[in-house]
Amino acid sequence: MAGRGEGTVRPFRLTPDLSLVAVLTVGVFAWLAGALLGWWRAPLVAWIAVQVIALVTVWPAWRTARMPQLAEPARRFWRSLAFGVTLLAVGSVSGAFDALAGPDAPSQRVSPRTIVFYIGTVLSVFWALLRLPGARRSRSNRLQYILDTGAVMVTAAIFAWHFSFREYEQWRLAFGTVLALGVVIVLSCVAMLAFVKITAVGTELLDRTALRILGLATAASAATGALAPALSGLPYVHGTQLSVPTACLLLALAADRQRRAAGVAVPPSPPRRGWSVLPYAAVAATNALLLIEWTGSPPLYLVGGAVALTAIVVIRQIVAFAENSRLLARVDHSLRELREARDQLAQQATRDDLTQLANRRLLQQHLDDALARFAPETVHLALIDLDDFKTVNDRLGHHVGDDLLVAVAQRLTGVTGPPTLVGRLGGDEFALVIAPASSWQADAAVQLVAEALHRPVHAGGHELLVQASVGLTDAVDTREPRELLRRADVAMYAAKERGKHRLARYEPSLDHDAHEYARLGAQLRRAIDEGELYLVYQPIVELPAGRTVAAEALVRWQDPERGFVPPDVFIPVAERNGLIVPLGEWILREACRQATQWQPRDGHAVHRISVNVSARQLREPAFPATVAAILAETGLDAGRLVVEITETAVFDGGVALDSVRALHGLGVTVALDDFGTGHSSLGLLRTCPVDVLKVDKSFVDEVTTQSDQAVIATALIQIAGGLRLQAVAEGVETADQATRLHQLGYRYAQGYHFARPMPAADLTRLLQADTPDSVPA
Structure with a gap:
């Protein structure tokens, strides 16, 4: 907005127009003083000076009105003042003619013509003030301003009437008309209005010092005008000669101040008392x-x-x-x-945004309070972690996952009550603070939770089965909430390692297991980086001759400190801490590289190389791209690579199943490992692109008897044949098993009866000892 800016008011300098007004005003006052003392009687000199003063004052007001730094309402205000001063100058000429032209000249008379010009001047000032925007005030404040104005005006009217206006006859005799009295009264009212408007209401468009000078000008003009009766016996001295120079000098000063303050930001009006x-x-x-x-x-x-x-x-x-x-x-x-x-802030600080359960902070506060109030053996903490929750997010979307978390929270609060506090620690992890309670009461509360979660949960339009691993501990030898949380967390992970969907109570031995688990994970990371891992290969043979046609790559670890570390020890660690992803990539690359050394020639070959792929690897969206890159890097044909997956890895679909389909699209062979021991859904054979069924050893062990396992082994080969799938019998340990499997229709087998896992060099020598016969379909 114009009129706003930064900076300071320029210093005062005496301009030519201001100097002329000041000199003339001092001269008029000096002449009036001499006339009052009887030194001279020449009223024309004073009247000429008054008219010159009024005419000269028009220029400062008009120059101020033309300043572009001022807002339009401010420029309009100064234009109105310039017009009013112009009328005042014309009125002064008319007033001089009234006082000096007549049979009784000089006199104090004022004609109606002169009064019209003075009234025009008053109205111009009043109109300028009326249109000047004031600072924003409340309705009550405006009413108080009106009342304050009324009080000031009533008081001013009383004093004006008492000291001046009640001399009604003197006014009539001095001026020859009562209109002059009316003009002074109106001017006095305008002066009071201006005083209240400028000093009380204020405005943010004009400099406040300039406004105060203008208020003083109107007040001084009214005050000097009210002295007219006192001058009735002095025809050589006129009231106009006092009021006009005073008002004009103050107006010129106000205009100069406004010009010097142009471009300076007007501070906001201070709050009114x-x-x-x-x-x-x-x-x-x-x-x-x-x-x-x-x-x-x-x-x-x-x-x-x-x-x-x-x-x-x-x-x-x-x-x-x-x-x-x-x-x-x-x-x-x-x-x-x-x-x-x-x-609300306290609620947000202590409540989970999604479920509105207690958050970690409130749980810790509750634990602090419980540990301070109750015996340690009566304070229990249970951590509940939903099993395979990530699959829900991957398969159905995060909005369904959120709905599931809310539904589980409602289920938990529905089956628990005092003295149990239910909270959410984050993700899919919930907590129960049970205090005070005995051990059997805590077990009963956790059992109620497990039974409640066993029932299907409706979330996002789906009916979902929820399983959870629970870790439970008490505060027998600790008073630290963090220690309780750690123990419950250790117990919960122990429940997961025991097969999920279980309850584990904390025992000191679990700390040793957890420490060993963490230590083993760190050593496994080092082993991957330093090349302590290596691959062995177990042949897959063709029945009945036993000729090697494929091989399965198996990882082994020879630790410098521990010695040989079995796969069933370090593979779960890799699954848990995520190392299975880089480990699996290393296994895949090394197996493909080795397979290229066994290219088919003269019938002596490993036609396919099998690599086990974990569910964690399949859930990586970039896994298919990683496989494609390794095939391109090693030069292995995609049809010679077999990825072995478990039924559990793809049973719930989602990203894992998408990865398998993408691999199959690359030309990679897909085998279901340990078939028959997982979910055993035959529908999976329709939804998942499978090429090979690997029948688990548990069905092969009793294949030579009339057991249930033998019946299942027979059924599985019939299913594989009907679906045009290859079947590989795992864990063959005797010649009788091999013979019986061949009789049932199995054409491929794997086990110690044929060969144990061996280094690549040994398998190369074995291949050289084989005789060519036939190749698998």
């Missing part, structure tokens, strides 16, 4: 005048004025009390909102 000294000062002044003039029958205007002022002050107090009541009501409302906001 809830009380004002004006009405009380008005009452005090009027009462003082009343006491001074008390003669037993005080003037009616004094009594009426005192009553009016008292009424105004009373009304103002009522308005102030009402405003204070509204302010107190707003304060009360604000305090209520603050309390509600504080309670």
Whole structure:
């Protein structure tokens, strides 16, 4: 907005127009002083000076109105003042003619023509003030301003009437008309209005110092005009010669101040006090005048004025009390909102956003309180972790996962109550603080939770089965909430390692297991980086001759400190800490590289190389791209690579199943490992692109008997044949098993009966000893 900016007011400098107005004003006052002392009688000199002063003052006001730094309302204000001063100059010429042209000249007479110009001047000033935007105030504040203005104007009217206007006859004799009295009264009212407008209401468009100077100009003009009766016996001295120079000099000073302050930001209006000294000062002044003039029958205007002022002050107090009541009501409302906001913040600080259960902070506070109040053996903590929750997010979307978490939270709070606090630690992990309670009561509470979660849960339009691993501990030898959380966490992971969907209670031995688990994980990371891992290969043979046609790559670890570490020890560690992803990539690359050394020639070959792939690897979205890159890097044909997956890895679909389909699209062969021991869903053979079924050893062990396992082995080869799948019998350990499997229709087998896992060099020698016969379909 124009008129706003940064900087400081330029220093005062005496300009030519301001110098001329000041010199002429001092000259007029000096001439008037000499006339009052009787030194000379030449009123024309004073009248000429007054007219020159008025005409010269038009220029500062007009120059200010043309400043582009001012906003349009401010420029319009100064244009109105310039027009008013122009009318004042014309009125001064007319006033000089009235005083100096006539049979009784010089005189104090004022013609109606002159009064019209003076009234025009007053209206111009009033219109300029009326259109000047004031600072924003409340309705109550505006009413208080009106009452304060009324009090000031009533007091001013009383004093003006008492000291000047009641000399009605002197005004008529001096000016020859009562219109002059009316003009002075109107000018006095405008002066009071201007004073209140400028000093009380204010504005943010004009410099405040300039506005105060203008208020002083109107007040001074009205005050000097009211002295007219005192000059009625002095025809050589006219009231206009006092009021016009005074007003013009102050107006020129105000215009100069406004020009020097142009471009400087006007600070916001200061907040107004809830009380004002004006009405009380008005009452005090009027009462003082009343006491001074008390003669037993005080003037009616004094009594009426005192009553009016008292009424105004009373009304103002009522308005102030009402405003204070509204302010107190707003304060009360604000305090209520603050309390509600504080309670809401406290709720947000201690509650989980999604489930509205207690969060980690509130759980810890509750544990602190319970440990301080109750015996250690009565404070129990259970951690509940949903098994395979990531599959829900991957397969159905995170919104369904969120709905599932909310449903589980409601299920937990529905089956628990005092003294149990249910909370969510984050992700799919929940916690129960059970205190005070005995061990059997804690076990019963956890059992209720397990039974509640066993029932299907409706989430996001799906009916889902939820399984959870639970770790439970008590505070028998600790008072630290963090230690309780650690123990419950150790017990929960022990439950997962035991097969999931289980409850494990904390025991000190679990700490040793957890420590060993972490230590083994760190050593496995080092082993991957330093090349301590190696591959062995177990042949897959063709029945009945036993000729090697394929091989399965198996990883082994020879640790410098531990010695040989079995795969069933370190593979679960890799699954848990995520190392299975880089480990599996290394196995895949090494197996493919070795397979290229066994290219088919003269019938002696490993036609396919099998690599086990974990569920964690399949859930990596980039896994198919990794396989494709390794095939390209090693030069192995995709049809010679077999990825062995478990039924559990793809049973729930999602990203894992998408990865298998992408691998199959690359031309990679897919085998279901340990078939028949997982979920055993025959529907999986329709949804998952499978090429090979690897029948688990548990069905092969009893294949030579009339056991149930033998029946299943027979059924599986019939299913494989019907679906045009290859079947490989695993774990063949005797010649009778091999013979019986061949009789049932099995054409491929694997086991110690044929060969144990061996290094690549040994398998190469074995291949050289084989004779060519046939190759698998």
